[in-house]
Amino acid sequence: MPRPASPLLSVDAIVDTAMALVDESGDFSFPKVAGRLGVSQSALYNHIDNREHIVELMRGRLFRKHPFPIVKDLDWDIALTALITAYRDGFAAHPRLVPMLVTQTIQDLDVIGLYEEVALILERAGLTPAQIAPAIATIDYLALGAALDLAAPDVVWSPPEGDFPALNRALSSSSAEERAGTAFRFSLDILISGIRAMTAKN
Structure with a gap:
């Protein structure tokens, strides 16, 4: 059987290539993805709608x-800690992807199912519906910031003696x-303690 005249394309190949480019440089483009795959840029559109589509596919892949x-059978504080830690660790594997993902609506x-699970845990903790959305946003701040922090140098501050x-x-x-x-554990302790304090007032 003769070999195909051009490389075979797939959604997975496009997403893998885009993620590799983001890991290397913090961004990707259709021309760069096409060039690395050895295909024309127009060929990508047979599998991908647009840049936003690729970003969302990278989010799902991650x-x-x-x-x-x-975590459904765990106490709410243990369950929340486990999910936030896993969330941080996932993004820590691709820290340069974080700025790209936070500027786009999650679809x-x-x-979305993970966020539903977090919302259910926060309900179990005793937060009201009005408190849960800001709590989820706070969890995002913590997990995403902690993921970026893992890529920071060991010595962040160097004040003169x-x-x-x-x-x-x-x-x-x-x-x-x-x-x-240490900073991540400290932040988790503050978050859990804050939720306990809020639910005690509800």
Whole structure:
């Protein structure tokens, strides 16, 4: 059987290539994707609608590539901690994708399902419907920021010795190598404690 005259295309191949470009440079374009795949740019449109379509497919790919734990039988605080940690770890594998995803409406049904699970956990915790949407946004801030922080250098602040005394005291009392993990756990503790305090007033 003769070999095809041009490379075979698929949605998976396009998404893989776009994600690789984002990991390398923080962005992708149709010409670059087509060039790397060895096809014409117009050939991509047989499989992909537009740039936004690719971004949403990358979002879904990321979530399916890093499965989330089953938490329905866990206490709400343990379940929420497990989901947020998995959420952070998934984005930490592709930190340059984060700025692209936060500027686009979430449509992937698997990802929407994750947010539904978070909303159910927050209901179990005792938050009111009016409190759940801002709580979910806060969780996004925490998980996405923590994912980006994992790509930061170990030493984030370098104040001159003798100046900025409070900051220098704080930095000298903690390990630079453990900074990101310690900050993430601290943020989770504040979030869980805050939810407990709010639900006690409801």
